[in-house]
Amino acid sequence: GQQVMQIPQYQHVQEGEDFTTYCNSSTTLSNIQWYKQRPGGHPVFLIQLVKSGEVKKQKRLTFQFGEAKKNSSLHITATQTTDVGTYFCAGSYAGNNRKLIWGLGTSLAVNP
Amino acid sequence: DGGITQSPKYLFRKEGQNVTLSCEQNLNHDAMYWYRQDPGQGLRLIYYSQIVNDFQKGDIAEGYSVSREKKESFPLTVTSAQKNPTAFYLCASSIKKDNNQPQHFGDGTRLSIL
Numbered sequence: 465g466q467q468v469m470q471i472p473q474y475q476h477v478q479e480g481e482d483f484t485t486y487c488n489s490s491t492t493l494s495n496i497q498w499y500k501q502r503p504g505g506h507p508v509f510l511i512q513l514v515k516s517g518e519v520k521k522q523k524r525l526t527f528q529f530g531e532a533k534k535n536s537s538l539h540i541t542a543t544q545t546t547d548v549g550t551y552f553c554a555g556s557y558a559g560n561n562r563k564l565i566w567g568l569g570t571s572l573a574v575n576p
Numbered sequence: 577d578g579g580i581t582q583s584p585k586y587l588f589r590k591e592g593q594n595v596t597l598s599c600e601q602n603l604n605h606d607a608m609y610w611y612r613q614d615p616g617q618g619l620r621l622i623y624y625s626q627i628v629n630d631f632q633k634g635d636i637a638e639g640y641s642v643s644r645e646k647k648e649s650f651p652l653t654v655t656s657a658q659k660n661p662t663a664f665y666l667c668a669s670s671i672k673k674d675n676n677q678p679q680h681f682g683d684g685t686r687l688s689i690l
Contacts, residue, residue: 470618495676506666507619509678552618556676563609563634564679568618 466491468555470567478575483540485570487553494556496536497564498527502549510538543574579603582667582682588690589654589661597652597685599667608650609668609679612636619666625650654687662688 469488477483487496495514499507511520513529513536520527526539536555540547550571554564580601589595601608607626611619621634625644639658644650650669654661665685670677 497678506681506684507668507679509680512676512678514676554619563621563624566619571616 580682605669611666613664
């Protein structure tokens with residue numbers, strides 16, 4: 465079936481270091497969304513990528529969608545303690561637009 | 577202030593008991609979703625509804641039931657048939673039926689077995 469694989473599962477960094485999480489699909493995605501869930505909180509929408517090779521930035525966060533629309537990444541430059549949480553990607557597929565397929569998330573811990 | 581309201585925040589269920597989790601939205605969104613999240617896990621879709629009076633099973637619908645009698649409301653019943661109900665339940669909504677729209681989440685309900 466359709467699956468979105470997300471790696472790594474966990475990442476510990478020192479404050480100021482960079483962080484990247486990756487999502488991969490075996491089949492072409494229509495679009496991919498990224499969410500952040502703070503500990504004890506609920507997922508919050510960050511961004512959506514639709515076009516092949518798309519790159520979007522939000523301050524220290526850079527989101528990329530692969531040329532083949534089968535992979536995506538979220539990169540955080542110079543992490544801060546406020547970046548702590550779990551980052552999820554969620555993709556949708558052509559012909560299955562009724563639901564998102566969620567990755568298992570990457571939990572980020574930042575040591576001050 | 578628009579948003580999604582889930583209640584209660586914490587819920588305890590006795591053996592053999594059905595419990596209902598409330599989800600209300602005032603965002604005028606067409607689509608609503610129920611997810612289950614277990615510790616350290618991702619989100620698994622239980623049920624979703626694209627329009628009033630219509631809903632579809634997600635990936636783990638067994639032991640759950642829903643209704644969508646009003647656009648604003650999408651309650652989830654955890655029945656006694658769900659043998660492992662302890663989890664964090666999240667309700668979400670999106671403005672349109674298709675998945676090009678971001679999902680907005682409520683604060684969740686934590687359900688535990690007594």
